[in-house]
Amino acid sequence: MHPVSRNSERLLLRELTLDDVTAVHAIYGSPAATEHLSFEPRSREQVGHIVARSMVSALAAPREEYALAVCEREAGRLVGYARLALDGQGQQAATxxxxxxxxxxxxxxGTELVRALLTLGFEDLRLHRIWAARSPENGASQTVLDRAGLVEEGRIRHHVHVRGAWRDSIVHSAIRDEWTSAPPV
Ligand SMILES: CC(C)(COP(=O)(O)OP(=O)(O)OC[C@H]1O[C@@H](n2cnc3c(N)ncnc32)[C@H](O)[C@@H]1OP(=O)(O)O)[C@@H](O)C(=O)NCCC(=O)NCCS
Known part of the structure; x- marks a missing residue:
């Protein structure tokens, strides 16, 4: 599916362009925003490559990655970066x-964004399972995933190597049947 343009109440998810590099770098280059992520703050050059790769993957057929700009609908300002990546091998699942x-x-x-990603995955892409992995220390992410209706399902030990150490991840998931019978409000 291309191009993606999905509105929620206050946000717009849209395809990335090269004009977004500075705004994405303000997030991915930020020590605060990356504190609990699986990588250290990115340089502007690295973010340029990420955005360029995202634009290429958006045109792949079949498309396996949806790396999107998250914008405030009213101001048009890019305030986030979101990614939904298919697990592959016909599993109808994505992270x-x-x-x-x-x-x-x-x-x-954050809650609105995760709900929009679930809608993209379940409604538009007809997926069966959508999951996320967060740092055990990432309380804000835990709150957001809970509120958006994902269920905490367990711990992957030593999932990522970051900042010189192995880090566990906590996995949350949403299943299509549960979501369609009772979509979170
Ligand atoms: C996670 C993230 C997207 C949340 O975005 P957000 O817009 O602040 O989310 P929301 O406002 O919908 O909800 C956040 C809630 O978590 C709460 N929260 C913040 N820190 C918390 C913590 N350490 N423990 C528990 N809850 C926490 C907030 O108080 C808020 O709840 P409230 O509405 O009752 O005040 C944002 O913090 C972020 O971008 N973090 C950096 C990247 C990241 O960690 N991404 C997730 C990767 S798994």
Whole structure:
């Protein structure tokens, strides 16, 4: 599916362009925003490569990655980066990742964004399972995933190697049948 353009109440998820590099770098280059992520703050050059790769993967057929700009609908400002990546091998499953600029944290955007990703995955892409892995220390992510209706299902030990050490991940998932019978409000 291309191009993606999905509105929620206050946010717009849209395809990335090269004009977004500075705004994405304000997030991925930020020590606060990446504190619990699986990588250290990115340089502007690295973010340029990420955005360029995302634009190429958006045109792949079949498309396996949806790396999207998260914008405030009213102001048009890019405030986040979101990614839904298919697990592959016909599993009708995908993992999601997301990060918002620290300036907008605490206003409910995170919950709204995860709900929008679930809608994209379940409604538009007809997926069966959507999951996310977070750092055990990432309390804000835990709150957001819970509120959006994902269920905590366990711990992957030593899932990522970051900042010189192995880190566990906590996995949350949503299943299509549960979501369609009782979509979170
Ligand atoms: C996770 C993230 C997307 C949340 O975005 P957000 O817009 O602040 O989310 P929301 O406003 O919808 O909800 C956050 C809730 O978590 C709460 N929270 C914040 N820190 C918390 C913590 N350490 N423990 C528990 N809850 C916490 C907030 O108080 C808020 O609840 P409230 O509405 O009752 O005040 C944002 O913090 C972020 O981008 N973090 C950096 C990247 C990241 O960690 N991504 C997730 C990868 S799995």
């Amino acid at each position: 999601i990742g997301f990060a918002l600029h620290p300036e907008v944290w605490g206003a409910g955007y």
